[in-house]
Amino acid sequence: MKTFQSLKEFPALVGQEVAVSDWLTITQEQVNQFAQATGDHQWIHVDVEKARAGPFGGPIAHGFLTLSLLPRFFESTMEIVESRMGVNYGLNRVRFMAPVPVGSRLRARLKLLACEPIANDGMQMSWEVTIEREGEAKPVCVAESIARRYP
Structure with a gap:
């Protein structure tokens, strides 16, 4: 897990892959x-x-189960010490490019696309989230996730 002290660190990371999650197994349950x-x-x-x-x-x-894992991938990959709250602001684009058989292991790559200041000293961040299936070259899902964080 990566630890960031404050939201002020994120503008310098635009265009970069910021984090990669651990693998997560999808169960029938x-x-x-x-x-x-x-x-x-x-x-x-x-x-x-x-x-x-x-x-x-x-x-x-x-597909929407795969998409619903986004918060889990974010929470498991990074901590922002001086951020008390984050909210899901929406999605700009989502594509499900390959099936996810039960028993698959997935992980996410998080690339910061944009980072803009918003009211109340917050930051709106656009993330490209690429969800990979272990052993497969083609991602199972790519989504642009918009989140707002507040100190």
Whole structure:
């Protein structure tokens, strides 16, 4: 985990890969819980037997489950000592480029695209988040995440 003292350090990092997360294994339990929470019970996610005969050879994670891991990737890769709060401000672009079979290990690469001061001494940061699947060259998801942080 990288530790930053304050938000003032981030403008100098624009254009750079700031952090890479540890690997995270996607389980069928996570997929099932996500289906419960969202109501998305499509068989390619939750019917293990049917999914084995399907196009991916087994169940795959929901694309939005993969996307919902962004906060976890951020929290596990960096700490900003003098920041009391961060809020998700939205997404500019999201692409799901490859499936995530259950049992896959994922990690995220976090590249800072922009960093601008906002009200209340905050900072709005745009991040390119590239989520990789272990052993695969093609990312499973690339998203531009916008976050606001406050001291």
